[in-house]
Amino acid sequence: MNFADDQYNAASSFAYTMIVVDDEPVDDPVEPEPAVEVKTPGRRDVAAAKKVDQKPEAQRSHPLDAKGLIKSALDLGLVCSVVNPTGDEGSVAKSVAKASLRADIVSLDWHMNHGDDGELASEIIQEILRGDEAIGGRLRLIAIYTGNKDQGAILEKIAERLNAAEEIAGNVSKTGDVLTNSSGLRIIWREKSMGNEKLANAVSETQLPKELLEAFSELSNGLLSNVALATISSMRDTTHHVLSKFSSELDGPFFHHRALLKNSSDSMDYAVSVVMSALKSEVDKSKVTSKYTTVDAIKRRLSLMPQSPENFTLRYSKKDQEKEFKLHIDDVISIMERGFSAWPDEDKQAAVGRQQDKQASPMPPKDAFSKSFSTLFCDTIEAASFSMRQFSFLTNSQSSELSMVHRKAPPKLGLGSVIFSDADGGYFLCLQATCDTVRGAGLFFFVPLEVVNSDTPDIVVPHGRNGALINYVGLSVPPKCYTKSLSLDFGVINDAIGHIPICYDEQREIYHVPDANNTDYRWLANLKYKRALRIAQNMSQEISRIGFDEFEPFRKG
Incomplete structure (x- = not known):
């Protein structure tokens, strides 16, 4: 068993539905054209052959064995719907796009509408991506399943159309034989076999569901x-x-x-x-962790990394110089399981002995492992720092400005809200008691946050972009933050709303909330409730410390 099996098992348990759009579905298996007697061609035969070869690819028949396809999909646990767009070309794109919001896999024929050279297929793809963006984005696999062998031209045409569509964010690029973007899109091409088993790279209808499940599994490229x-x-x-x-008796x-x-x-x-x-x-009862986060599962994931098995490189700073130390995959697993402090001396010596470079640095100190362990899985210290902040943000925040869903359901200002003021360039954390965020006057209690460049910030929030990458800002709660606290007045809360609304500015593409003095604050994120509550509790403990005069020689620090 390898990591690809883990990917496939997770994907096949997740994928339930599949939509196939084709204008030539048939009930019976597609039969290959009968073999003809080989003979030396005459001049008339050559001329006739030229006429056949000159027939446009778009006008040739590429039938689909719908019965075989559906049965094969059902055997894999996929509910498959075959849609024939003939006679309904005007609305089929929107209909398929709407259904695709609940479909896991979409397959499209390329030449439809009597040979439209991919016009309808491209329109359907565009509509699907519009719908995906409206709900905040999603993983999406789209397959072009066609008898047209010109894979490169088909994918290039799709990419050109999608990149020209202003309403679709994220540039689509061709990598190898697939189209991808940064939002989880994957468009692939597969050739119809049309009953001819001798075609090396062609896929039959009975093979297609498993082939697409395997392609879908590649969307999941990590253990998490x-x-x-x-x-x-x-x-x-x-x-x-x-x-x-949840029966009606509970109402x-x-x-x-x-x-x-x-x-x-x-x-x-x-x-x-x-x-x-x-x-x-x-x-919790389904035992997901026992299937996908075991030591064996981790080892399968590590074995797929480019560093495996002997080039996992710990990068750390010592006396303002970057040092490197290489580890074997077994060393990495051992440290993850037992911790570096519990790592036996013989294992440490073995790790040193595995280094091929005689000039390599000696075994790093313990704090290098605790602070820089994530560099083993990245090419640079900067890349590791970015991934650490990204993970911290994911685990500590319940919502942020990255979510497009908020445009329909705006976030609420309350305990754990992190806002930014352009006026003074400051970040602020709301520690208003939850019950007070929806009652009375709109006065909210905030403490300032400090920007930190260390590897251990208290809070990480997204704030705009740094080129193509999201800019994750590390923030810390300053000592004795209550001494720097402030109250911001956002006006009287409307009883009909029940909270201070945070609005989305289409022009600036940010979420913001103005206070009663018309000072504008940019909303960045809402922390998870327990995370925010712990910060509030820490602050209250600082305030409630008891101090009094006592006999200094006998005072216990």
């Missing part, structure tokens, strides 16, 4: 992405079981709960949290 797919799959599998727990207690709240809008979030808690309980 496998865990994400398997976790969501587990949630899907337990959906009806969880639904059975009464929920109404009772809502009636006792001073602000009834709080109950809406509570209802969702109860459902999510039930889902989390079922996911």
Whole structure:
């Protein structure tokens, strides 16, 4: 078993549905053209052959064995729908795009509408990506399944059209034999075999579902992405079981709960949290971690990295100089399992002995491993630092300006909100008690945050971009932050809304909220509730310290 198997297992457990659009679906298997007797051609035969060869590819028949395709998909657990666009060309693009929001895999014929040279297929792809962007983006596999052998021209035409569409963000580029972008899009080309098993690279309809599942699995290229797919799959599998727990008899207690709240809008979030808690309980029972985060799974992932097996390089600074130390994959696994401090001396000596370069530095100090371990999996210290901040942001924030979903459901200002002021270039963290964010006057309590360049910031938030990369800013809560705290007035809260709304500015492409004095603040993120609550608790402990005069010689620090 290798990491590709982990990818495929996670992807196949996740993918449920597949849409295939083709204007020549047939019920019976496609038969290859019968062999003809070989003879020396005459002049008339040559002329006739030239006429056949001159027939445009777009006008040739490329039938689809719909019955074989659907059966093969069902055998893999995929629900497959075959759509014939003939006679419905005007609306099929929007219909397929709408259905694709709930489909995992989409396959399109290239020549439809009596040989349109990919016009309808390109339009469908464009509509699908519009829909994906409207919901904030998603992983998306689209396959062009056609008898047209000109793979390069087809992919280039699609890329050209998508890059010219102003409403589609993210540049599409051709890498090898696929089209990709930074938002999780993957467009591939597969050739129809049309019953001819002798075609080396062609794929039959019965082979296509498994072929596309394997391509879909390549969207999940990391251990954590496998865990994400398997976790969501587990949630899907337990959906009806969880639904059975929420019977109509529970509405009464929920109404009772809502009636006792001073602000009834709080109950809406509570209802969702109860459902999510039930889902989390079922996911825990599915043993996702025992399948995708074991030592063996980690080793399979590491073996796929370009550094494997002997070139995992620890990069660290010593006396303002960058040092390097190479480790074998077994050393990396051992450190992850036992920690560097528990690493036996013989293993350390073995690691030193494995270094081929006689001028290599000696075994790094313990703090080099604790601070720079992530450099083993990156090419530079800077790349490792970026990935560390990205992961910290993911684990500590529940929402941010990166989410396009907020444009339909704006975020709320409250405990854990991080905002930025252009006026003084400062970052501020809201520590307003949750119950006070939806009641009374719009006065909110904030503490300032300091920008830090160290590897251990308290908070990481996205703030714009640095070229093509998201700019993740490391922030820390200053000591005795309560002495620098401030109150910002955002006006009286509208009872109909129940909270201070954060608006999206289309022109500046930012989320912002003005205070009562019309000072504009850019909203960057909302921390997870417990993370923000811990910062508030730390601050309250600082305030509540007891200090008094005592006999100094006997005072215990």
